[in-house]
Amino acid sequence: MESSFWLLLVLIATLAIMHIIQAQDQEGFISLDCGLPEDELSPYTEPYTKLNFSSDVTFIQSGKTAKIPVDVLTPYTTIRYFPDGIRNCYNLNVQMGDNYLIRASFIYGNYDGRNRIPFFDIYLGANLWATILYLDAQNGRRVDILHIPTSNLLQICLVKTGETTPLISALELRPMGNDSYITKSGSLQLEYCYYLSKSGSDIRYSSDIYDRIWVSYFQTEYWTQISTDLDVVSSNKHAIPKDVLKNAATPTNASAPLTIKWSPDHPDDQYYYYAHFAEIQDLQANETREFNVLWNGVHQSGPFIPRKRIIDTIFSTLPQLCEGGECSFQLIRTKRSTLPPLLNAFEYYKVVKFTQTETDESDVRAIKSIAATYAMNRISWQGDPCVPQQFMWDGLNCTSTDISVPPRITTLNLSSCDLTGSIADAIRNLTQLETIDLSNNNLTGRVPDFLGNMKLLSVINLTGNNLDGSIPQALQREGLKLFVEGNPRLCFSDSCIKPHKKKIVVPVVASVASAAIVIAILVLFFVLRNKKSTILQGQPRKSRMKLKFANKNSRRFTYSEVIQMTNNFQRVLGKGGCGMVYHGTVNGSDQVAVKVFSQSSAQGYKEFKAEVDLLVRVHHTNLVILVGYCYEGDHLALVYEFLPNGDLKQHLSGKRGRPIINWSVRLQIALDTALGLEYLHIGCTPPMVHRDVKTANILLDENFKAKLADFGLSRSFQCRGESQEPTVIAGTIGYLDPEYYRTGRLAEKSDVYSYGVVLLEMITNQPVISKECNIAEWVGSTLNQSDITEVMDPNLGGVYETNSAWRALELAMSCADPISSKRPTMSQVIIELKECIACENTRMNINQGLESQ
Numbered sequence: 001m002e003s004s005f006w007l008l009l010v011l012i013a014t015l016a017i018m019h020i021i022q023a024q025d026q027e028g029f030i031s032l033d034c035g036l037p038e039d040e041l042s043p044y045t046e047p048y049t050k051l052n053f054s055s056d057v058t059f060i061q062s063g064k065t066a067k068i069p070v071d072v073l074t075p076y077t078t079i080r081y082f083p084d085g086i087r088n089c090y091n092l093n094v095q096m097g098d099n100y101l102i103r104a105s106f107i108y109g110n111y112d113g114r115n116r117i118p119f120f121d122i123y124l125g126a127n128l129w130a131t132i133l134y135l136d137a138q139n140g141r142r143v144d145i146l147h148i149p150t151s152n153l154l155q156i157c158l159v160k161t162g163e164t165t166p167l168i169s170a171l172e173l174r175p176m177g178n179d180s181y182i183t184k185s186g187s188l189q190l191e192y193c194y195y196l197s198k199s200g201s202d203i204r205y206s207s208d209i210y211d212r213i214w215v216s217y218f219q220t221e222y223w224t225q226i227s228t229d230l231d232v233v234s235s236n237k238h239a240i241p242k243d244v245l246k247n248a249a250t251p252t253n254a255s256a257p258l259t260i261k262w263s264p265d266h267p268d269d270q271y272y273y274y275a276h277f278a279e280i281q282d283l284q285a286n287e288t289r290e291f292n293v294l295w296n297g298v299h300q301s302g303p304f305i306p307r308k309r310i311i312d313t314i315f316s317t318l319p320q321l322c323e324g325g326e327c328s329f330q331l332i333r334t335k336r337s338t339l340p341p342l343l344n345a346f347e348y349y350k351v352v353k354f355t356q357t358e359t360d361e362s363d364v365r366a367i368k369s370i371a372a373t374y375a376m377n378r379i380s381w382q383g384d385p386c387v388p389q390q391f392m393w394d395g396l397n398c399t400s401t402d403i404s405v406p407p408r409i410t411t412l413n414l415s416s417c418d419l420t421g422s423i424a425d426a427i428r429n430l431t432q433l434e435t436i437d438l439s440n441n442n443l444t445g446r447v448p449d450f451l452g453n454m455k456l457l458s459v460i461n462l463t464g465n466n467l468d469g470s471i472p473q474a475l476q477r478e479g480l481k482l483f484v485e486g487n488p489r490l491c492f493s494d495s496c497i498k499p500h501k502k503k504i505v506v507p508v509v510a511s512v513a514s515a516a517i518v519i520a521i522l523v524l525f526f527v528l529r530n531k532k533s534t535i536l537q538g539q540p541r542k543s544r545m546k547l548k549f550a551n552k553n554s555r556r557f558t559y560s561e562v563i564q565m566t567n568n569f570q571r572v573l574g575k576g577g578c579g580m581v582y583h584g585t586v587n588g589s590d591q592v593a594v595k596v597f598s599q600s601s602a603q604g605y606k607e608f609k610a611e612v613d614l615l616v617r618v619h620h621t622n623l624v625i626l627v628g629y630c631y632e633g634d635h636l637a638l639v640y641e642f643l644p645n646g647d648l649k650q651h652l653s654g655k656r657g658r659p660i661i662n663w664s665v666r667l668q669i670a671l672d673t674a675l676g677l678e679y680l681h682i683g684c685t686p687p688m689v690h691r692d693v694k695t696a697n698i699l700l701d702e703n704f705k706a707k708l709a710d711f712g713l714s715r716s717f718q719c720r721g722e723s724q725e726p727t728v729i730a731g732t733i734g735y736l737d738p739e740y741y742r743t744g745r746l747a748e749k750s751d752v753y754s755y756g757v758v759l760l761e762m763i764t765n766q767p768v769i770s771k772e773c774n775i776a777e778w779v780g781s782t783l784n785q786s787d788i789t790e791v792m793d794p795n796l797g798g799v800y801e802t803n804s805a806w807r808a809l810e811l812a813m814s815c816a817d818p819i820s821s822k823r824p825t826m827s828q829v830i831i832e833l834k835e836c837i838a839c840e841n842t843r844m845n846i847n848q849g850l851e852s853q
Contacts, residue, residue, distance in 0.1 A: 029052075031052060056080060062082065062084065063080040064080070068109040079109075087391045088158050091155055093153065101174040105140065107140035119162060120164065121159040123157040125358050126357070126358045126388060129143070144190035190347070192346075194346045195214045195244040196343055214345065224252045225249060233309060235311070238276070250342050254333075257332040258342075259330045262348075271319065272351065273346070275346050277304070278308075278344055280309060289306060290303045291342075292334060294329075296320075296326075296328050356387050357407070360407065367393070370414075370424045381394070395411075396411060408432035409430050413436075414438055415437045421445075422448075428453075436459070438465065441464070443465040446468065452473070466488075562630050562637050566582040574696075581595045592639050594637055607713065618680075624641060624707045645702060647697070666762045669762070671830065673755065682827070684716075689717045690714050691730055692714075692730070692735070695758055779791055804843070811824075
């Protein structure tokens with residue numbers, strides 16, 4: 001019987017040695033020295049642990065590198081820091097379902113010479129792992145977690161939460177045994193991993209095959225140390241290093257319990273503990289060491305007798321709460337024990353519950369494949385595409401109503417992204433896609449059949465590309481809207497037709513026959529319209545205007561009626577370049593604003609005609625409504641709806657007693673304005689450019705809903721693929737697109753620039769242009785020297801959600817980029833603004849909840 005026992009013991013020891021040899025090969029280990037140049041001693045072997053470290057260059061697509069000053073005592077000489085973007089992520093390949101030890105180290109070392117301790121968050125995929133706060137500039141911080149990935153890609157993200165810059169020194173990953181550290185739910189963040197000794201350096205790889213870092217710990221006042229020079233068999237699933245087990249602590253007072261206490265950060269924190277025991281003393285025949293294990297005074301296990309130089313581990317199988325604000329682990333000797341309890345090593349971990357389900361893996365693979373196909377390198381396209389919602393990738397919308405259900409991508413907007421090549425095949429794998437916008441790129445080849453087979457797709461925008469061939473029959477189904485203008489070689493059905501200059505929305509019909517009927521009606525419409533236009537040529541200006549207005553069923557006022565409705569022009573609302581705006585009433589009660597054009601203005605008639613031409617054919621909730629007009633001899637006037645809160649400029653300046661509007665209202669006004677501009681750019685036929693977007697032309701109704709006004713400079717613009725002749729430069733200095741000013745070529749991005757200036761004006765309440773610089777240059781210069789609080793309008797009193805303000809500011813700066821191709825479309829602006837509003841609403845809801853409490 002005894003020989004069988006020793007044979008078994010030798011077999012276990014042999015297996016353990018084989019495990020150690022395998023682990024010493026560092027199989028599955030990832031050890032990244034962050035910021036280390038790829039060609040500078042990479043990889044290298046760390047002299048103390050013999051671990052093979054390498055550069056992190058191939059694991060992350062963003063960030064900058066810096067060196068730690070030589071007087072800082074640290075094993076790492078470089079860092080990677082992230083001044084750009086909110087979320088920056090490492091991508092590590094792992095085995096789904098396996099248990100890993102993940103370790104991140106952060107050493108500031110005053111690398112930037114600013115002595116400003118950074119703080120930020122670190123995420124595992126879509127979930128917050130920890131908030132990183134430094135004790136001082138020298139020591140830094142390390143966080144370890146035991147985690148089981150739910151996919152084969154592990155994303156570790158650093159997230160900016162304030163004004164300081166996230167950084168990282170090292171990132172390490174170690175595969176663990178799947179039969180140890182088992183939890184009921186959640187991952188295990190390491191709090192402490194102790195070996196009980198009065199002194200000693202940290203013990204880690206290669207003594208520990210998993211590279212756990214064991215720190216010496218001893219309560220000298222209460223404990224006595226015992227030691228052995230003999231090996232302790234470490235054959236259980238926890239694989240405790242032999243160097244850890246050569247020492248142990250016992251209570252100096254033999255009758256007292258051995259106690260380890262700590263205070264939780266939060267009363268709801270839960271813990272798992274792992275206590276490791278081996279008898280390392282030679283006991284006499286009449287000596288016994290027996291004890292019970294208690295947690296916060298409650299019996300957990302025992303009585304227990306440690307085996308002679310063989311490790312045993314007692315651990316909690318369920319998460320433990322700490323009642324009364326204190327966690328207490330105790331070993332208490334039994335009545336028959338002659339010796340006090342003994343403890344060699346002790347670990348405890350806090351449970352971290354990752355409740356947010358990551359985006360459906362098939363969608364993640366698809367969107368990453370799309371990004372790779374088009375060589376897209378957006379800094380915002382890192383981490384999980386859909387969650388957390390505040391970090392959702394630009395150009396995407398997702399379903400994410402239930403955190404337990406994987407989000408799915410429903411909208412893909414890659415408009416104006418300089419895409420080349422064919423339509424990516426990976427799009428077919430976004431099976432929940434409802435809207436796709438690939439407009440204004442340089443895509444070539446045929447429109448693929450699979451788009452028609454994606455049953456949830458209701459909108460496809462392919463305008464402004466170089467696609468060719470015929471539109472597949474699969475796209476001719478009811479309920480699908482297909483936008484294809486600006487593809488001169490694209491054919492409808494089996495016969496090519498010359499694309500019209502007007503935007504073509506092809507509602508896909510049930511059959512080829514019905515499609516032919518629609519085309520025939522369109523051809524007849526254009527023929528009749530051209531004939532009508534020919535008849536009107538050569539008619540006097542006045543009669544042409546009459547016919548045009550009559551066809552639009554617009555109300556016409558006489559000049560005497562204008563005098564009567566304005567009470568002989570008594571109340572002035574404002575003054576423009578071509579005349580005055582007066583308050584008036586129609587039908588005795590309905591308030592209106594009457595714009596009377598100056599008879600001495602040569603530009604007056606042109607602007608009058610431009611506004612009429614636009615407003616009689618477009619209708620949108622964020623464009624001012626035209627009530628009617630006056631065209632009588634030299635008297636020209638336009639009658640608009642009256643908006644009682646005046647223009648946005650007055651509210652920013654506080655003129656005329658207007659109240660200063662808060663951040664939430666400003667964001668909503670920005671969104672309203674963007675919706676109006678988006679309608680002009682893609683909802684009109686032909687599309688229009690406002691050309692004079694500014695705060696004075698944004699009017700507010702009684703509920704502060706914003707409406708664009710003053711369309712006198714508006715012009716239609718050509719679509720991609722059509723020649724664009726230079727136009728006469730028009731607009732307001734400070735808001736005027738520099739590229740349009742330089743080339744004279746008009747496009748919707750000219751409005752985007754002006755909008756960016758408006759948004760900067762709303763954020764900062766600074767003049768758009770001064771003797772020194774324009775507002776965008778002032779913002780950039782100020783942010784280089786200070787933080788966002790120096791940029792924000794002081795009238796806001798600091799009452800805004802910081803992340804919302806940062807996102808709005810970054811959006812404004814991208815809109816006001818001097819290079820038009822780098823500016824977003826208004827559709828992209830709208831998506832980002834909605835996210836800003838969501839952030840601000842969250843802050844307001846939290847504050848309201850606190851106030852109610």
